[in-house]
Amino acid sequence: MPEKYWPETIILWGAGATKSLGLHATSELIELVFKTIQNDFSFLKGKDKHLAKYFKKLITYDLVEDEKLAEIYDLKALEIIMNTNTKFNIHDLFTMMDQLINNNKGFNAFFEGKAKFLRVERIRGAKRCLVLIIEELERISVQDKPGYFDKSKIEPYFKLSKILTQLMVEEAKEFDKRGYKRDTRKFYLYSYGIISFNWDPVLLWNLYNAHKEENIKKIELHDGITLQLFNDFGTQVAIDRRNSNDSEIYYGIDESTCKGVNDDNYPSRILREGKLLFPHGMFGSRICPECGKSILSFSENCSRLSTEAFGPSILKELQKNWNYKTEKEKMYKRGAIECPYCGQITYPYDMPIIMQTLEKDTNILSLYEIKMEMGLLMKNAKHIVFLGYSLPMDDIMVKTFFMSSIAANDKKNLKCTVINHDKNYIGSEKWLEGKDIINYINNSQNKSTVQCIKNICNMFDIQNVRVSLKGIPDIFMENGNCSMEKVIDLLYPKKYFKEGFPIKR
Ligand SMILES: [Zn+2]
Secondary structure, three states, X not given: OOOOOOOOEEEEEOHHHOHHHOOOOHHHHHHHXXXXXXXXXXXXXXXXXXXXXXXXXXXXXXXXXXXXXXXXXXXXXXXXHHHXXXXXXXXXXHHHHHXXXXXXOOEEEEEOOXXXXXXXXXXXXXXXXXXXXXHHHHHXXXXXXXXXXXHHHXXXXXXXXXXXXXXXXXXXXXXXXXXXXXXXXXXXXXXXXXXXXXXXXXXHHHHHHHHHHHXXXXXXXXXXXXXXXXXXXXXXXXXXXXXXXXXXXXXXXXXXXXXXXXXXXXXXXXXXXXXXXXXXXXXXXXXXXXXXXXXXXXXXXXXXXXXXHHOOOOOHHHOOOOOOOOHHHXXXXXXXXXXXXXXXXXXXXXOXXXXXXXXXXXXXXXXHHHHHHHHHHHHHOOEEEEEEOOOOOOOHHHHHHHHHHHHOOOOOOOEEEEEOEOOOOOOOOOOEEXXXXXXXXHHOOOHHHHHHHHHHHHHOOHHHEEEEOEOOOHHHEEOOEEOHHHHHHHHOOOOOOOOOOOOOO
16 A cells, blocks of 8 residues: 555644643633632732723623523523532533533522522523633633733744744755655645644644744745645634635635645645644634534734634623624624624634533534544654643543544554653753653652653553653743754654654655
8 A cells, every 4th residue: 555644743732731821721710610600700810900800790790681691601500500519520511511401401400508490491501601701711811911912921832833834844845855746745744733622722823823924935945936834624614814804705725725736737836734633623713503614713914912813702802802894793793703604693602612521522513524633643643742731531532532543553653752741840851761751650749740641651652652841831942942953852853753854754
């Protein structure tokens, strides 16, 4: 069989990767949701006054007093459900709600001294409210001034994206020199792919801007044809350009475009693309309730420091930079995005966000498609990098999915890098390997990090695992700057890719 080409290095991007920006891990999120529904806003101390004020207003006024909003996002029902068990973790809570909804069942709760029955419509409302609160908590967590990221905190992520993009230019030039055919995967597919288990668009937004900066430079290949770089989402996504006034539909560049455009017989420009998958969905994206298409909204000329990529909030004050574009959006507001295909209005609850719950969810076709693609990436990878993703093995779906994806891969050759965080180790430049890993597991007091490393070592051959506890972004920083050498060592270490970077295909 002829050789198949897939990205050699797969990055699994998780909550630990964006912690330094203020984004919360799922365990923290559930605590904050508990506090929020009890009107305990002590966690907003130190937050920008404007953001804190309007987050409180959303919870205590808009979701209570505005009858329409209160019916859609049923805060009271969420409070009743969550109060039945203060030990709920986020997986349990989502799974329980999904089970009730899918079985068309209500919920009987003992609340404030008496039994209270919630019909299934209210469970749906409670789930919408839970997703909304999570989204709003994450949205304000990254905002420094209203509408903007903290410049110094976001900078390492942009620099990382710049370096990743520059590496892919270098790779293109080398592959071109080697004569890899431009309309084949061997040439156009990036040697790295990213699977983001986060809902936030931080990485996508930064990569998008880094690609844009590089594409403007008109990089030429050896015969003078211009190279351009893009991301592929693993499913067809319509891009609604916020800055243009036409109602035209734009698409992301996917593999079929690369193949067509890179055809030698019709030279115009040459495209390359990297896989960037969001198997759990993403804030700001929508599935149209009428035509079922996936939509992403992007403003091409907005500042890269703007938090606009998180999409519109139902309260204007919580997403300052967002502008409603069409007549319909201006009329409906409250997070409205008009579907570029059919003109239907979509709202934040049309956001395809899922938790990896036990309830099988194949209704969201695009997420199902992404999940299939993700399985293929994992199965064909040569090197898997856990970048802040901690592999929650208590989630049986995650466990079985990983096991079955990796099962087809040759364990003897599959390499693994784990980046986690332990403040007692952050100074160390050393990679923990073999005995050092076992020593760490046996002696460290840092339970969650130990558990994460243990879970991963149970799935991979420990001889093929290396661990760093420097955390993110420190793992790719040197003297306060993002270092290309360190990024190469992270993704394409000589130990795993003998010929170094650019790798051999
Ligand atoms: Zn539509």
